[in-house]
Amino acid sequence: MNVRRYRAKDMSDAMRQVREQQGADAVILSSRRVEGMLEIVAALDTEDAPSAHSAPARSAGRSSAARSAGGRGQVSVDSDLDAMRRELTDLRHLLVQQNGASESAQWAARHPLAAELVAGLNECGFNEKLARSVAGGIPEDTNIETAWSRVRARLSSALVTEQPDILERGGMLALVGPTGVGKTTTISRLALRQIRRMGRDAISLVTLDRQRLGAYKQLQAFGQMAGVPVMLLENERELADLAVRAGDGRLVLVDTAGQAARDVAEQRLFAQIRSEIDLETWLVIAATHQGRVLRQVLHAFQGSDPSALVLTKVDEAEQLGETLSVLLEQRLGLAFYSDGQGLAEHLHAIDTLYLTRLALRETPLTRSAPIRAPAQQSPARPLGSAAIADRLGPLDQGMILESVVPFRKSAHVGL
Missing domain, CATH: 1.10.246 (Serum Albumin; Chain A, Domain 1)
Structure with missing residues (x-):
């Protein structure tokens, strides 16, 4: 233990002397005013930071203690030093905490x-x-x-927003993201939105998810009910071949298998075919993810070059502010969000004002009427609130994606 006494005109001068003489790890044990000067006592645990002079002396002292007490004195000395070291460590942590709390209190007072x-x-x-x-x-x-x-x-x-034009001009749009965030449901919701606006002939559904049989059945059930083709492809190469056959103006929505962030970070989705076809990707994320997990997802899926975000499960988030904190750290724009189980009425074009009010707990989740966005944004309105009898039949309007039931129609397997 290296203990020294310093005298200085103020604390900053004293700290400078301590750093120069004993280093940044030294701990101030006491301070007082003596004859107009500030006197402090500082200690450095020489076991952690031995000096050239103290190490031989300590070694000699230990050897003498060992010889005089047959080794029993050595155990006692080491035990005392360990106890003192722990006390100094605890004192250092306490000082750091108190200093932080003091700064916060001073800032709050000002x-x-x-x-x-x-x-x-x-x-x-x-x-x-x-x-x-x-x-x-x-x-x-x-x-x-x-x-x-x-x-x-x-x-x-x-909050960064995105207003992609692919839904207007058509093309190939793939949804990527981790397992369980709602990619398949979002695909169906976007398809229904497109059917209402463009007709069922302007949409095709594709899935690359061969890991979960339920995902394909869910998408197939929607396709049969809505009267749009659904294809189950083996790999990305078949997707490239399909892009060649797809007509101009048609929107091809591609569902992908969910992957853990640690797995997808090691590969680049669609890297082999992206140079051959015009493919846009959106990243689907869940508002229920913790901030740390959400950061990992956003970082891991950078390799798939997403151009927009879709935020799901807003209604299930315990603290939406944690999610928005992460989104405010990055520059990928939000395009849509969902806040319920309904197929049509719970998908919304992004409305940052509503999400902010929801995060601040200023508004209930139930939306009786659309909330107008700021002037530069389009107003958010529930999808599917108007009747779509001209596009879908009565049974289609009440569909439940989670139920897979037999249909009289044959499965759609092509464009």
Whole structure:
């Protein structure tokens, strides 16, 4: 144990002396004012950071103790040193925690309004760094209602959105993402949206998911009910061949097998055929994922070059603020989100204002009427709320994807 006493004019000068003499690992044991000077006592655990002078002396001392007590004194000395080392480590951690708490308390005392906003955002799941960034800059004399309005506006405008035109012009669109996020259901929802707008002749469904038999049956059940072709392909090469035969203006929706983030990170989906065909990919993510998991998913699926995000299971998220915190860290835009089990009425074009209000727990999940988005965005409206009798029959409108029932129609296996 290397213990030294220092005198300095202030604490910064004392800390400089400690760092120069004993290094950054030294711990201040006490401080006091003596004759107008600041006197501190600092200690360094020489077991962790031995010096050239202390190491031989310690070694000689141990050898002497071992010879004088037959080895029993050595055990006692080592035990005392270990206990002192643990105490110093605990003291160091305590000082760090107290220093952090003191800084937070001082900041909250200087900025009471911002501290209240940050506390509210933290409670909703937004991380500390984002919360301070959003709350910063709001004048302290602002009333709380106006302050929350500004926080809401900042979060809403910061969320990146995407308005892809592939649904208008047609082409090949593949949905990728981990298992269980709702890719197959989202495929069916997008297909129904396209049928309502363009007719059933403008859509085809393809699945590359040969791992889950239920996924193909679910998509096939929808295809038979809606009267659109469904194909089960073996590999990406067959997808390239299909792209050659597909007509202009037709939308081909491609369902893919779910993969764990650690597995997909080692490969690049569609890498072999992307240069041959015009293929767009969207990444489907679930709002129920923890922030750490969601970051892993976004990073892992970068290799599939997604151009937009689809956020599912919004209604099941315990803290939507945690999800939005992650989305605000990256630049991939949101295109759609879903918030229920319904096939048509629970898929929405992105509305950042509504999602922000939902994350801040300012609005119930049930939407009695569409909430208008900011001027630069299209208003979000439930899909399928209007009748589609001209495109689908009465039985089709009440379909349940999770049920696979026999149909009189034959399976569609081609374009």
